[in-house]
Amino acid sequence: MFPIRRASAALALGTSVLLLSGCFAASGTAEGGGDAGDRVSVAMLLPPRSGLSPFSDDAFKLSRWRTAETLVQLDAAGDAQPMLATGWSRVDPTTWRFELRDDVTFHDGTPLSAGQVADVLTRATRASPPPRILDGVELTATPDGEDAVLVSTAVADPLVPQRLSSPQLSVLAPDAYGPDGRVDPAGHGTGPFRLTDVQGTAGATLDRYDGYWGEPAGVAGIDVSFVPDGTARTAALRTGTADVVEAIPPGQAPLVDDELVHEVPMPRTNTLYLNTDRGPFADPAVRAAAREALDRAALVAGAYEGRADAAEGLLGPALPWAAGLRDDPAYTAALENRPEPAPVDGVPITLGTFTDRAELPEVAVLLEQQLEAAGFVVTQDVREYSAIEADALDGAFDAFILSRATVLDSGDPVAYLASDFGCAGGFNLSQFCDPGVQAALDEAAGLEAGPERRAATSRAEAAVLGADAAVPLLHERVIQGESARVDGVARDPRERDLITTGTGVGAP
The missing domain is CATH 3.10.105.10 (Dipeptide-binding Protein; Domain 3)
Structure with a gap:
């Protein structure tokens, strides 16, 4: 039966190619220069469900695009490493002190401040529903001077640094948070890519942010399309319409060049x-x-x-x-x-x-x-x-x-x-x-x-x-697709990283 299934999948793929032009976002131009050839196109499995609110699961998209960042990031073993915080210490059994970077600006030019970090963490505790990482956790955050934040929990919690690595606790600029409780991440992150346009559930555009505090991005921008149909995502990889493709269905993977699929x-x-x-x-x-x-x-x-x-x-x-x-x-x-x-x-x-x-x-x-x-x-x-x-x-x-x-x-x-x-x-x-x-x-x-x-x-x-x-x-x-023209794409089991500052493009 395998040849029959393979033939059917191939026919479906061929049909999907005819529809791809309507599925993928148009390439933009980065604020730091560059054209479509310097950009990475990404086909993602699921569209946003909560308007890209960082308090929802949409936060993982913001993280995979490296537009929103957290105080802490995790290494492969799950240990906490610096991000927007340069270090931390346990003041007492229920209190931790996080020291902040002094060279971070949000994409709208606002500098990162201890007051804003404390405000964002406080908003997260009041969100409905709250971020999963705070389920059952009574957390408070207060500024400690201009360059540090105190984070306290009702009971001793040895995992506070790890909790603050959750993309749902990403720190955005003050103007991102509206009076009605809505959060707009566009132009308000701290990452190497600035979210410049969101096309509802169709796609998003991000450009390199030249004011980034860390290593500059290696590509001019990211053009994202949301493609729930697995056959269409696979066809996008085969035809070169997308450089990076999330979640190739196992049944479709045999139809793609082995060098383009990576199992994570x-x-x-x-x-x-x-x-x-x-x-x-x-x-x-x-x-x-x-x-x-x-x-x-x-x-x-x-x-x-x-x-x-x-x-x-x-x-x-x-x-x-x-x-x-x-x-x-x-x-x-x-x-x-x-x-x-x-x-x-x-x-x-x-x-x-x-x-x-x-x-x-x-x-x-x-x-x-x-x-x-x-x-x-x-x-x-x-x-x-x-x-x-x-x-x-x-x-x-x-x-x-x-x-x-x-x-x-x-x-x-x-x-x-x-x-x-x-x-x-x-x-x-x-x-x-x-x-x-x-x-x-x-x-x-x-x-x-x-x-x-x-x-x-x-x-x-x-x-x-x-x-x-x-x-x-x-x-x-999960099977991740990567075209021959792209390198340095993250293959992250936790699905927090995808396009990074090390991602680059070249001739196929």
């Missing part, structure tokens, strides 16, 4: 949650039988066409430190001490998942086959996520397949582990509570970011896997 590991794990509270999987030995029945390689090949990574743990390649910590003797001991699988013959189980992510129903079919081969009798329940979430959280299923983000906006996985496997976790699909796991989670949550916190996080992961509360299946990837 995502902090997202496809996981089988097992109900540890009632039903067959309340027995650890039956959970072990389910775990041993699974063939991860077959899931990757069948549902993801080989474009995913078979899971060895809950935390995948997007967290580069996770794999190395699994060599620790305590980690391996936790897995070696798991119960032996029980013999299974005709054990009925209910398996739930949802249709909103296209691959999950196919994963469910493959898992059903694997589990039934091991002796389970599987009944599937597949619905839209909005219709199935409440039942899943109530423990209505013996097993549930979920594509789960393992790193939240702080760049740290402890909140995910606590939510899913803590005794008071708000997303505990496994109905799981274990004193040893809870102690490991509490230890990790109390440590500041760095090697000790990562080691404690790894021990918590091992404790969860040792109990077979969940069986990680695979780690997802």
Whole structure:
């Protein structure tokens, strides 16, 4: 059947090419000089949903265009690094002091000030809904002189610097914030690219900002088009209409030159949650039988066409430190001490998942086959996520397949582990509570970011896997397209960076 699918996709691509001229924004001219040949064209998956408000998920677009910036940025390990703040220190258990750069101007010429930073952070706490990174966090910000800001929380929070790296806490000029609560980022950021025009849900134009405090941009500007249709985005890459393309569908990737597609590991794990509270999987030995029945390689090949990574743990390649910590003797001991699988013959189980992510129903079919081969009798329940979430959280299923983000906006996985496997976790699909796991989670949550916190996080992961509360299946990837004329494009698992000051264009 593969040749037929390939031919159909090729026909669809050919049709899409006829429509591309109406999909892509026209190239502009940068304030620093240059013409269309110096610019980068980008085809993005989703249009803005909240008028590019930095308090919404649209903030990640502003970050990927490098037009809005935060006090802090994260390195590959998730550790905080300077951005608009040059450094920080912990004044007391609940207060941090952030020192600001003294050479930053907003795109409208206004200088960055401690008062404006404190005002923006205060506005974020009052936004409705508030930025995800502040969910459950009582935060206050006040100027400390002209070049520093004090950030306080109601309780001790070792992740305050990481929280301030969230694109939803980007700092914009005073004129960006209207009296009606609306926020206009156009011409009000601090990044190397100035947002000059927004064409609703069609596209956006950005020009190089020559007053940037850091390394100047290597291209004259960015021309963005929002192209939800995957076939059209792929065609844009093939025809050279776009230099950079978000999220090439896996089924379309074989139709593009291999040198133009790059697979980026995502902090997202496809996981089988097992109900540890009632039903067959309340027995650890039956959970072990389910775990041993699974063939991860077959899931990757069948549902993801080989474009995913078979899971060895809950935390995948997007967290580069996770794999190395699994060599620790305590980690391996936790897995070696798991119960032996029980013999299974005709054990009925209910398996739930949802249709909103296209691959999950196919994963469910493959898992059903694997589990039934091991002796389970599987009944599937597949619905839209909005219709199935409440039942899943109530423990209505013996097993549930979920594509789960393992790193939240702080760049740290402890909140995910606590939510899913803590005794008071708000997303505990496994109905799981274990004193040893809870102690490991509490230890990790109390440590500041760095090697000790990562080691404690790894021990918590091992404790969860040792109990077979969940069986990680695979780690997802996203396919990013880059034309032959562009280089220096970021391939960021957290989807915060895309076009950077190091991005350049040349002859194809």
